[in-house]
Amino acid sequence: MKLPPLIYNSIGKFLVFAALETVCLMLIVRNSTVQSSRVMEGVRTVQSFFWEKSEAVKSYTALRGTNKDLIEENARLTEQNARLREFIIRTQGEGKLEEISEQIKGNVGDSALANYSFTLAKVIKNTLNTTHNYLIIDKGTNDGVGEDLGVMTPSGVVGIIRGAGPRFSYVMSLLNLRQSISAKLGRSAGLGTLKWEGGSIRRACLTEVALNTEVQKGDTVFTSGNSSFFPPDIPVGRALGYTIEDGMYKRVEVELLQDFSSLDYVIVIRNGDKREIDSLSAINNSYLEKK
Amino acid sequence: MNTFKYIFGFVVILVLQLLCSEFINLWPILYISVIPLLVILLPPDTSTYLVMLCGFAIGLLTDALSDGILGLNAACCTLLAACRNLITRPMRRYDIQTEEMDLNYGEFRPGKLVMLLLASYLIFFIPYVLIDGPMGKGVLYLSLRIILNVAVNVVIAYLLVRLWIRRFF
Numbered sequence: 001m002k003l004p005p006l007i008y009n010s011i012g013k014f015l016v017f018a019a020l021e022t023v024c025l026m027l028i029v030r031n032s033t034v035q036s037s038r039v040m041e042g043v044r045t046v047q048s049f050f051w052e053k054s055e056a057v058k059s060y061t062a063l064r065g066t067n068k069d070l071i072e073e074n075a076r077l078t079e080q081n082a083r084l085r086e087f088i089i090r091t092q093g094e095g096k097l098e099e100i101s102e103q104i105k106g107n108v109g110d111s112a113l114a115n116y117s118f119t120l121a122k123v124i125k126n127t128l129n130t131t132h133n134y135l136i137i138d139k140g141t142n143d144g145v146g147e148d149l150g151v152m153t154p155s156g157v158v159g160i161i162r163g164a165g166p167r168f169s170y171v172m173s174l175l176n177l178r179q180s181i182s183a184k185l186g187r188s189a190g191l192g193t194l195k196w197e198g199g200s201i202r203r204a205c206l207t208e209v210a211l212n213t214e215v216q217k218g219d220t221v222f223t224s225g226n227s228s229f230f231p232p233d234i235p236v237g238r239a240l241g242y243t244i245e246d247g248m249y250k251r252v253e254v255e256l257l258q259d260f261s262s263l264d265y266v267i268v269i270r271n272g273d274k275r276e277i278d279s280l281s282a283i284n285n286s287y288l289e290k291k
Numbered sequence: 292m293n294t295f296k297y298i299f300g301f302v303v304i305l306v307l308q309l310l311c312s313e314f315i316n317l318w319p320i321l322y323i324s325v326i327p328l329l330v331i332l333l334p335p336d337t338s339t340y341l342v343m344l345c346g347f348a349i350g351l352l353t354d355a356l357s358d359g360i361l362g363l364n365a366a367c368c369t370l371l372a373a374c375r376n377l378i379t380r381p382m383r384r385y386d387i388q389t390e391e392m393d394l395n396y397g398e399f400r401p402g403k404l405v406m407l408l409l410a411s412y413l414i415f416f417i418p419y420v421l422i423d424g425p426m427g428k429g430v431l432y433l434s435l436r437i438i439l440n441v442a443v444n445v446v447i448a449y450l451l452v453r454l455w456i457r458r459f460f
Contacts, residue, residue, distance in 0.1 A: 013339050013373070020347045020369045027354075027362030028422065035360055035422055 103154035115272040116231050119145055123263045124168065131198050132178065133260075135159060135171040139268060142166045150229035150269040156236045156258035157181055157194075158266050160229055169268075175201055175260055182227045183236055185213060185252065186220040194221065194236060194254065201260050204237065206252040213250060215242045221254050228274040297334065304329050305352065312357035320436050321443060322423075326353055326364065327415045328448055330372050331407065335383065339376055346372030360423065367419045371411060378410045401449075408448050412441045 029036040059066075121137035139145040141164050151158040151171050159179060163170035172179050175196045183194040183206055190213030192206040206221055219239040225232025237254040245251040271277075304325050311323040330346045337345075350365030382403060420437045 013343075016340055016343055017369065017373045020343060021366055024347070024350075024362040024366035024369060027351075028360055028366065031361040035363075038422065 117270045117272065119143060119268040119270070121145070121151075121169070121266050121268055123266055126260065126263050127173070128175065128201055128260055131176070133173040133175040135173055135263070135266070137161075137169050137171055137266060137268070138167065140165045140167045140169050144270075145169050145268050148229070148274075150271075151266050152230060152234065152269060153258060153263070153266055156234065156256060157223060157230060158258060158260070158263065161268065171266075173260065174204070174256075174258070181230065181236075182224040183221050184224040185209065185215060185239065186222055190215070190250075191224055191226070192249075192252065202256050203240075204254045204256055206239070206254050207245065207249065209242070209250040209252055211244070211248065211250060215239055215250060215252055217241055221252075228271045228277045230269060231271075300332070301329055301349075305349070308353055309356050312353070312359065320439065322419070322440055323447060324364075324415065324419075324440075324444055325448065325451065326350065326368060327371055327411050327444075328451065330368055330375060331379070331411050333375075335379065339373065342375055343369055343372040363419065363422055366422070367415045370418055371414050374414050375411075378407065378414070382407060401453075404452060405445065405449060408445045408452075409441065412444050412448070413437075416440045416444070 025039055029039050119139055121139040123135055124138050125134075125136035127133045127135075135151070135158065137145075137151070145161065146164045146169075147161055149161045151161060157174055159171040159173040159176070160181075161169045162172045174181065174194075177196065177198065180193045180195040182191065184191045185206070190209045192209040194204055194206050196204045209215070217239060220235055221237045221239060223230040223232055223234040223236060235257055237256045237258075240253040240255050242250045242252040308324065308326050311325065326349055329349050330342065333342055333345060346368035347365050350368035351362070353359075353364045354361045416437050420433055420440065
Protein backbone atom coordinates (compact mmCIF):
# COMPACT_ATOMS: atom_id res chain seq x y z
CA MET A 1 0.00 0.00 0.00
CA LYS A 2 1.34 3.39 -0.97
CA LEU A 3 1.17 6.08 1.68
CA PRO A 4 -0.22 9.53 0.77
CA PRO A 5 2.62 12.06 0.21
CA LEU A 6 1.54 14.24 3.14
CA ILE A 7 1.78 11.34 5.63
CA TYR A 8 5.00 10.12 4.03
CA ASN A 9 6.49 13.60 4.37
CA SER A 10 5.33 13.97 7.99
CA ILE A 11 6.83 10.63 8.97
CA GLY A 12 10.09 11.59 7.29
CA LYS A 13 10.23 14.91 9.13
CA PHE A 14 9.49 13.23 12.40
CA LEU A 15 12.21 10.66 11.89
CA VAL A 16 14.80 13.33 11.04
CA PHE A 17 13.70 15.37 14.03
CA ALA A 18 13.86 12.34 16.34
CA ALA A 19 17.32 11.42 15.04
CA LEU A 20 18.70 14.94 15.56
CA GLU A 21 17.19 15.23 19.03
CA THR A 22 18.60 11.84 19.97
CA VAL A 23 22.07 12.98 18.92
CA CYS A 24 21.62 16.14 20.99
CA LEU A 25 20.48 14.20 24.05
CA MET A 26 23.39 11.79 23.72
CA LEU A 27 25.78 14.72 23.58
CA ILE A 28 24.15 16.29 26.63
CA VAL A 29 24.24 13.04 28.59
CA ARG A 30 27.88 12.43 27.74
CA ASN A 31 29.05 15.92 28.58
CA SER A 32 27.19 16.80 31.76
CA THR A 33 26.65 14.73 34.89
CA VAL A 34 23.68 16.74 36.15
CA GLN A 35 21.93 16.73 32.78
CA SER A 36 22.78 13.08 32.37
CA SER A 37 20.97 12.15 35.59
CA ARG A 38 18.07 14.39 34.62
CA VAL A 39 17.72 12.81 31.21
CA MET A 40 18.06 9.34 32.70
CA GLU A 41 15.37 10.26 35.20
CA GLY A 42 13.11 11.28 32.33
CA VAL A 43 13.93 8.10 30.46
CA ARG A 44 13.11 6.03 33.54
CA THR A 45 9.82 7.88 33.94
CA VAL A 46 8.88 7.11 30.34
CA GLN A 47 10.10 3.55 30.79
CA SER A 48 8.03 3.02 33.93
CA PHE A 49 5.00 4.52 32.19
CA PHE A 50 5.28 1.99 29.37
CA TRP A 51 5.98 -0.86 31.80
CA GLU A 52 2.90 0.09 33.77
CA LYS A 53 0.77 0.17 30.62
CA SER A 54 2.16 -3.11 29.36
CA GLU A 55 1.51 -4.70 32.74
CA ALA A 56 -2.08 -3.40 32.62
CA VAL A 57 -2.53 -4.95 29.17
CA LYS A 58 -1.00 -8.24 30.35
CA SER A 59 -3.28 -8.25 33.40
CA TYR A 60 -6.29 -7.61 31.20
CA THR A 61 -5.45 -10.42 28.81
CA ALA A 62 -4.84 -12.76 31.75
CA LEU A 63 -8.25 -11.99 33.31
CA ARG A 64 -9.83 -15.24 32.09
CA GLY A 65 -7.14 -17.30 33.80
CA THR A 66 -7.26 -15.11 36.90
CA ASN A 67 -11.01 -15.53 37.06
CA LYS A 68 -10.68 -19.32 36.84
CA ASP A 69 -8.04 -19.27 39.59
CA LEU A 70 -10.28 -17.11 41.76
CA ILE A 71 -13.23 -19.48 41.33
CA GLU A 72 -11.04 -22.42 42.31
CA GLU A 73 -9.64 -20.47 45.25
CA ASN A 74 -13.15 -19.51 46.30
CA ALA A 75 -14.27 -23.14 46.23
CA ARG A 76 -11.22 -24.17 48.24
CA LEU A 77 -11.83 -21.43 50.81
CA THR A 78 -15.51 -22.32 51.11
CA GLU A 79 -14.57 -25.91 51.87
CA GLN A 80 -11.90 -24.77 54.35
CA ASN A 81 -14.39 -22.41 55.98
CA ALA A 82 -16.90 -25.23 56.46
CA ARG A 83 -14.21 -27.40 58.06
CA LEU A 84 -13.10 -24.57 60.34
CA ARG A 85 -16.67 -23.84 61.41
CA GLU A 86 -17.15 -27.48 62.28
CA PHE A 87 -13.89 -27.41 64.25
CA ILE A 88 -14.91 -24.24 66.11
CA ILE A 89 -18.30 -25.68 67.04
CA ARG A 90 -16.64 -28.88 68.28
CA THR A 91 -14.02 -26.93 70.24
CA GLN A 92 -16.65 -24.64 71.73
CA GLY A 93 -18.59 -27.73 72.81
CA GLU A 94 -15.52 -29.18 74.50
CA GLY A 95 -14.84 -25.86 76.18
CA LYS A 96 -18.41 -25.67 77.32
CA LEU A 97 -18.22 -29.14 78.88
CA GLU A 98 -15.17 -28.12 80.88
CA GLU A 99 -16.80 -24.85 81.88
CA ILE A 100 -20.01 -26.51 83.02
CA SER A 101 -18.15 -29.31 84.82
CA GLU A 102 -16.14 -26.73 86.71
CA GLN A 103 -19.32 -24.89 87.71
CA ILE A 104 -20.91 -28.09 88.98
CA LYS A 105 -17.77 -29.05 90.89
CA GLY A 106 -17.75 -25.55 92.36
CA ASN A 107 -21.32 -26.06 93.57
CA VAL A 108 -21.00 -29.60 94.81
CA GLY A 109 -17.35 -30.33 95.53
CA ASP A 110 -14.90 -32.72 93.87
CA SER A 111 -15.31 -35.59 96.32
CA ALA A 112 -19.05 -35.87 95.77
CA LEU A 113 -18.47 -36.19 92.05
CA ALA A 114 -15.67 -38.70 92.20
CA ASN A 115 -17.76 -41.50 90.71
CA TYR A 116 -19.59 -39.35 88.19
CA SER A 117 -18.66 -38.63 84.60
CA PHE A 118 -20.13 -35.96 82.39
CA THR A 119 -21.10 -35.83 78.73
CA LEU A 120 -22.04 -32.59 77.07
CA ALA A 121 -25.12 -32.66 74.86
CA LYS A 122 -26.91 -30.09 72.82
CA VAL A 123 -30.63 -29.69 73.18
CA ILE A 124 -32.29 -30.41 69.85
CA LYS A 125 -35.89 -30.14 70.99
CA ASN A 126 -37.46 -28.83 74.17
CA THR A 127 -41.21 -28.75 74.81
CA LEU A 128 -42.57 -26.44 77.50
CA ASN A 129 -46.28 -25.99 76.91
CA THR A 130 -47.70 -29.43 77.66
CA THR A 131 -48.09 -31.34 80.92
CA HIS A 132 -45.74 -34.07 79.69
CA ASN A 133 -42.77 -32.07 78.49
CA TYR A 134 -39.61 -33.67 77.15
CA LEU A 135 -36.28 -32.87 75.52
CA ILE A 136 -34.32 -34.45 72.70
CA ILE A 137 -30.53 -34.23 73.00
CA ASP A 138 -27.88 -34.94 70.38
CA LYS A 139 -26.11 -37.75 72.22
CA GLY A 140 -27.12 -41.40 72.03
CA THR A 141 -25.80 -44.89 72.50
CA ASN A 142 -23.00 -44.18 70.00
CA ASP A 143 -21.72 -41.64 72.52
CA GLY A 144 -22.09 -43.92 75.53
CA VAL A 145 -25.37 -42.33 76.60
CA GLY A 146 -28.16 -44.67 77.59
CA GLU A 147 -31.40 -44.89 79.57
CA ASP A 148 -31.78 -43.86 83.21
CA LEU A 149 -29.07 -41.24 83.25
CA GLY A 150 -29.59 -37.88 84.86
CA VAL A 151 -29.51 -34.66 82.83
CA MET A 152 -28.71 -31.35 84.41
CA THR A 153 -27.02 -27.95 84.06
CA PRO A 154 -25.14 -25.91 86.66
CA SER A 155 -28.48 -24.22 87.45
CA GLY A 156 -30.18 -27.44 88.38
CA VAL A 157 -31.82 -30.66 87.33
CA VAL A 158 -33.31 -30.94 83.84
CA GLY A 159 -34.65 -34.49 83.72
CA ILE A 160 -33.82 -38.16 83.24
CA ILE A 161 -33.10 -40.01 80.01
CA ARG A 162 -35.89 -42.49 79.37
CA GLY A 163 -34.99 -43.59 75.88
CA ALA A 164 -31.82 -43.58 73.81
CA GLY A 165 -31.21 -44.04 70.09
CA PRO A 166 -27.83 -44.32 68.41
CA ARG A 167 -27.48 -40.57 67.95
CA PHE A 168 -30.20 -38.95 70.04
CA SER A 169 -31.82 -39.47 73.39
CA TYR A 170 -35.22 -38.75 74.86
CA VAL A 171 -35.18 -36.90 78.17
CA MET A 172 -38.24 -36.80 80.37
CA SER A 173 -38.19 -33.24 81.60
CA LEU A 174 -38.66 -32.30 85.23
CA LEU A 175 -41.61 -30.36 83.77
CA ASN A 176 -43.46 -33.62 83.24
CA LEU A 177 -46.22 -34.78 85.53
CA ARG A 178 -44.76 -38.28 85.53
CA GLN A 179 -41.32 -37.11 86.60
CA SER A 180 -40.10 -36.73 90.16
CA ILE A 181 -36.70 -36.59 91.85
CA SER A 182 -35.47 -36.97 95.37
CA ALA A 183 -34.53 -33.64 96.98
CA LYS A 184 -33.87 -32.10 100.35
CA LEU A 185 -34.11 -28.74 102.05
CA GLY A 186 -30.75 -27.21 102.67
CA ARG A 187 -31.19 -25.85 106.22
CA SER A 188 -32.82 -28.85 107.84
CA ALA A 189 -31.87 -31.56 105.34
CA GLY A 190 -35.52 -32.61 105.27
CA LEU A 191 -36.04 -35.06 102.46
CA GLY A 192 -38.90 -34.97 99.99
CA THR A 193 -39.93 -35.56 96.42
CA LEU A 194 -39.60 -32.73 93.95
CA LYS A 195 -42.41 -32.74 91.40
CA TRP A 196 -43.80 -30.37 88.88
CA GLU A 197 -47.54 -30.09 89.05
CA GLY A 198 -48.24 -28.08 85.92
CA GLY A 199 -48.66 -24.32 85.60
CA SER A 200 -45.58 -22.13 85.72
CA ILE A 201 -42.35 -23.61 84.38
CA ARG A 202 -40.44 -21.89 87.21
CA ARG A 203 -42.50 -23.48 90.02
CA ALA A 204 -42.48 -27.01 91.49
CA CYS A 205 -43.39 -28.69 94.80
CA LEU A 206 -41.32 -30.55 97.32
CA THR A 207 -43.83 -32.98 98.75
CA GLU A 208 -43.76 -35.54 101.54
CA VAL A 209 -41.50 -33.40 103.72
CA ALA A 210 -41.67 -34.49 107.37
CA LEU A 211 -43.73 -32.25 109.62
CA ASN A 212 -40.85 -31.62 111.98
CA THR A 213 -38.74 -30.20 109.19
CA GLU A 214 -38.14 -26.53 109.61
CA VAL A 215 -39.00 -24.62 106.45
CA GLN A 216 -38.27 -20.99 105.85
CA LYS A 217 -38.79 -18.86 102.82
CA GLY A 218 -35.56 -18.69 100.77
CA ASP A 219 -34.23 -22.08 101.90
CA THR A 220 -32.33 -23.76 99.11
CA VAL A 221 -33.51 -27.08 97.78
CA PHE A 222 -30.78 -29.54 96.78
CA THR A 223 -30.68 -32.96 95.19
CA SER A 224 -30.55 -35.51 97.96
CA GLY A 225 -28.18 -38.02 96.36
CA ASN A 226 -30.52 -40.81 97.42
CA SER A 227 -31.11 -41.82 93.83
CA SER A 228 -28.44 -43.03 91.45
CA PHE A 229 -29.36 -40.39 88.89
CA PHE A 230 -27.88 -37.22 90.41
CA PRO A 231 -25.05 -36.47 92.79
CA PRO A 232 -26.04 -34.89 96.10
CA ASP A 233 -26.13 -31.20 96.95
CA ILE A 234 -26.87 -29.81 93.52
CA PRO A 235 -28.98 -26.66 94.01
CA VAL A 236 -32.37 -27.05 92.36
CA GLY A 237 -34.54 -24.25 93.72
CA ARG A 238 -35.54 -21.99 96.60
CA ALA A 239 -38.39 -22.51 99.04
CA LEU A 240 -41.19 -19.98 98.72
CA GLY A 241 -43.45 -21.28 101.52
CA TYR A 242 -45.20 -24.42 102.64
CA THR A 243 -48.57 -25.94 103.48
CA ILE A 244 -49.51 -29.00 105.58
CA GLU A 245 -50.69 -31.89 103.46
CA ASP A 246 -53.25 -34.32 104.90
CA GLY A 247 -51.99 -33.41 108.38
CA MET A 248 -49.00 -35.68 107.81
CA TYR A 249 -46.46 -33.91 105.55
CA LYS A 250 -45.36 -30.48 104.56
CA ARG A 251 -45.76 -29.45 100.99
CA VAL A 252 -43.10 -26.85 100.10
CA GLU A 253 -43.57 -24.63 97.12
CA VAL A 254 -40.26 -24.27 95.26
CA GLU A 255 -39.02 -21.71 92.76
CA LEU A 256 -36.83 -23.61 90.28
CA LEU A 257 -33.39 -22.21 89.59
CA GLN A 258 -33.32 -23.81 86.17
CA ASP A 259 -34.84 -21.73 83.38
CA PHE A 260 -36.14 -24.38 81.01
CA SER A 261 -36.98 -21.84 78.31
CA SER A 262 -33.30 -21.06 77.67
CA LEU A 263 -31.76 -24.51 77.57
CA ASP A 264 -28.99 -24.82 75.02
CA TYR A 265 -26.43 -27.30 76.33
CA VAL A 266 -26.99 -29.88 79.06
CA ILE A 267 -24.83 -32.38 80.91
CA VAL A 268 -25.60 -36.07 80.96
CA ILE A 269 -24.41 -37.54 84.27
CA ARG A 270 -23.22 -41.11 84.54
CA ASN A 271 -22.90 -42.59 88.00
CA GLY A 272 -20.08 -45.14 88.02
CA ASP A 273 -21.71 -46.99 90.94
CA LYS A 274 -25.15 -47.09 89.40
CA ARG A 275 -25.00 -50.74 88.26
CA GLU A 276 -24.02 -51.94 91.71
CA ILE A 277 -26.62 -49.78 93.43
CA ASP A 278 -29.30 -51.00 91.02
CA SER A 279 -28.36 -54.67 91.54
CA LEU A 280 -28.61 -54.23 95.31
CA SER A 281 -31.99 -52.56 94.89
CA ALA A 282 -33.06 -55.53 92.79
CA ILE A 283 -32.25 -57.89 95.72
CA ASN A 284 -34.56 -55.84 97.88
CA ASN A 285 -37.30 -56.02 95.27
CA SER A 286 -36.97 -59.78 94.81
CA TYR A 287 -37.08 -60.24 98.61
CA LEU A 288 -40.30 -58.29 98.76
CA GLU A 289 -41.76 -60.40 95.93
CA LYS A 290 -40.92 -63.64 97.84
CA LYS A 291 -42.67 -62.34 100.90
CA MET B 292 22.72 38.32 -3.72
CA ASN B 293 20.06 37.28 -1.33
CA THR B 294 22.06 34.20 -0.37
CA PHE B 295 25.08 36.31 0.40
CA LYS B 296 22.99 38.59 2.57
CA TYR B 297 21.61 35.64 4.49
CA ILE B 298 25.04 34.14 5.04
CA PHE B 299 26.44 37.46 6.15
CA GLY B 300 23.51 37.99 8.50
CA PHE B 301 23.97 34.50 9.95
CA VAL B 302 27.64 35.06 10.60
CA VAL B 303 26.94 38.36 12.31
CA ILE B 304 24.24 36.87 14.53
CA LEU B 305 26.39 33.88 15.38
CA VAL B 306 29.29 36.09 16.37
CA LEU B 307 26.88 38.18 18.39
CA GLN B 308 25.64 35.06 20.15
CA LEU B 309 29.16 33.94 20.98
CA LEU B 310 29.97 37.36 22.37
CA CYS B 311 26.80 37.27 24.48
CA SER B 312 27.62 33.80 25.78
CA GLU B 313 31.19 34.76 26.63
CA PHE B 314 30.86 38.25 28.01
CA ILE B 315 27.30 38.94 29.02
CA ASN B 316 26.50 37.14 32.23
CA LEU B 317 23.80 39.35 33.61
CA TRP B 318 22.47 36.78 36.00
CA PRO B 319 23.04 33.04 36.47
CA ILE B 320 19.48 32.29 35.48
CA LEU B 321 19.27 34.62 32.51
CA TYR B 322 20.61 33.50 29.14
CA ILE B 323 20.77 35.92 26.24
CA SER B 324 20.19 34.00 23.03
CA VAL B 325 19.88 35.36 19.54
CA ILE B 326 20.34 32.14 17.59
CA PRO B 327 16.57 31.43 17.49
CA LEU B 328 16.44 34.39 15.11
CA LEU B 329 18.75 32.50 12.75
CA VAL B 330 16.28 29.66 12.58
CA ILE B 331 13.22 31.87 12.22
CA LEU B 332 14.73 34.17 9.62
CA LEU B 333 15.75 31.43 7.23
CA PRO B 334 14.06 31.88 3.83
CA PRO B 335 10.37 30.98 4.15
CA ASP B 336 10.48 28.48 1.31
CA THR B 337 13.30 26.44 2.87
CA SER B 338 12.20 22.84 3.44
CA THR B 339 11.66 21.71 7.01
CA TYR B 340 14.38 19.04 6.66
CA LEU B 341 16.93 21.68 5.78
CA VAL B 342 15.71 24.06 8.50
CA MET B 343 16.08 21.29 11.08
CA LEU B 344 19.58 20.45 9.90
CA CYS B 345 20.52 24.15 9.91
CA GLY B 346 19.07 24.59 13.40
CA PHE B 347 20.98 21.55 14.63
CA ALA B 348 24.22 22.80 13.06
CA ILE B 349 23.82 26.35 14.39
CA GLY B 350 23.04 25.10 17.89
CA LEU B 351 25.90 22.65 17.89
CA LEU B 352 28.32 25.30 16.63
CA THR B 353 27.21 27.66 19.39
CA ASP B 354 27.63 24.92 21.99
CA ALA B 355 31.03 23.97 20.65
CA LEU B 356 32.35 27.52 20.54
CA SER B 357 30.90 28.69 23.84
CA ASP B 358 31.40 27.34 27.34
CA GLY B 359 28.05 25.56 27.68
CA ILE B 360 26.55 22.10 27.73
CA LEU B 361 27.32 20.46 24.41
CA GLY B 362 24.07 19.64 22.62
CA LEU B 363 21.75 21.88 24.65
CA ASN B 364 21.42 24.72 22.14
CA ALA B 365 21.38 22.16 19.33
CA ALA B 366 18.42 20.31 20.88
CA CYS B 367 16.43 23.52 21.40
CA CYS B 368 17.22 24.91 17.96
CA THR B 369 16.23 21.63 16.30
CA LEU B 370 12.89 21.70 18.14
CA LEU B 371 12.32 25.30 17.11
CA ALA B 372 13.23 24.44 13.52
CA ALA B 373 10.73 21.57 13.52
CA CYS B 374 8.00 23.91 14.77
CA ARG B 375 8.97 26.83 12.54
CA ASN B 376 6.47 26.11 9.80
CA LEU B 377 3.70 25.74 12.33
CA ILE B 378 4.25 29.16 13.94
CA THR B 379 4.96 31.11 10.76
CA ARG B 380 2.11 29.66 8.65
CA PRO B 381 -0.59 32.04 9.97
CA MET B 382 1.68 35.04 9.23
CA ARG B 383 2.32 34.33 5.56
CA ARG B 384 0.61 36.30 2.86
CA TYR B 385 0.12 35.75 -0.83
CA ASP B 386 2.68 37.52 -3.04
CA ILE B 387 1.14 38.55 -6.35
CA GLN B 388 4.50 38.93 -8.07
CA THR B 389 5.86 35.49 -7.22
CA GLU B 390 2.36 33.97 -6.94
CA GLU B 391 3.49 32.18 -3.77
CA MET B 392 2.87 32.48 -0.05
CA ASP B 393 5.58 34.82 1.22
CA LEU B 394 6.87 35.77 4.63
CA ASN B 395 8.46 39.19 4.91
CA TYR B 396 9.60 39.89 8.44
CA GLY B 397 10.52 43.47 7.55
CA GLU B 398 6.88 44.29 6.84
CA PHE B 399 5.50 42.77 10.03
CA ARG B 400 3.57 45.01 12.34
CA PRO B 401 5.00 45.22 15.88
CA GLY B 402 2.26 43.03 17.40
CA LYS B 403 2.67 40.32 14.79
CA LEU B 404 6.44 40.32 15.19
CA VAL B 405 6.20 40.16 18.96
CA MET B 406 3.80 37.21 18.68
CA LEU B 407 6.20 35.39 16.37
CA LEU B 408 9.17 36.04 18.65
CA LEU B 409 7.18 35.10 21.72
CA ALA B 410 6.14 31.76 20.25
CA SER B 411 9.68 31.08 19.03
CA TYR B 412 11.36 31.86 22.32
CA LEU B 413 8.83 29.88 24.30
CA ILE B 414 9.55 26.83 22.15
CA PHE B 415 13.26 27.45 22.55
CA PHE B 416 13.40 28.19 26.27
CA ILE B 417 10.99 25.62 27.70
CA PRO B 418 13.28 22.64 26.91
CA TYR B 419 16.36 24.79 27.53
CA VAL B 420 15.37 25.66 31.10
CA LEU B 421 14.06 22.18 31.85
CA ILE B 422 17.35 20.59 30.83
CA ASP B 423 19.66 23.33 32.09
CA GLY B 424 17.89 24.13 35.38
CA PRO B 425 19.51 22.89 38.61
CA MET B 426 18.16 19.73 40.23
CA GLY B 427 15.55 19.94 42.94
CA LYS B 428 14.02 23.26 41.89
CA GLY B 429 10.26 23.50 41.88
CA VAL B 430 7.81 24.30 39.11
CA LEU B 431 7.56 27.92 40.24
CA TYR B 432 11.29 28.49 39.86
CA LEU B 433 11.35 26.91 36.42
CA SER B 434 8.27 28.84 35.29
CA LEU B 435 9.71 32.15 36.47
CA ARG B 436 12.98 31.42 34.74
CA ILE B 437 11.23 30.61 31.47
CA ILE B 438 9.12 33.78 31.67
CA LEU B 439 12.15 35.96 32.49
CA ASN B 440 14.28 34.53 29.69
CA VAL B 441 11.49 34.74 27.14
CA ALA B 442 10.61 38.31 28.09
CA VAL B 443 14.17 39.65 28.00
CA ASN B 444 15.11 37.83 24.82
CA VAL B 445 11.92 38.85 23.00
CA VAL B 446 12.74 42.51 23.73
CA ILE B 447 16.34 42.10 22.53
CA ALA B 448 15.27 40.16 19.45
CA TYR B 449 12.57 42.70 18.62
CA LEU B 450 15.07 45.54 18.77
CA LEU B 451 17.55 43.60 16.65
CA VAL B 452 14.94 42.84 14.01
CA ARG B 453 13.55 46.35 13.93
CA LEU B 454 16.84 48.25 14.00
CA TRP B 455 19.17 46.08 12.01
CA ILE B 456 18.12 42.73 10.67
CA ARG B 457 15.20 44.03 8.57
CA ARG B 458 17.79 45.80 6.40
CA PHE B 459 19.19 42.42 5.42
CA PHE B 460 16.08 40.29 5.07
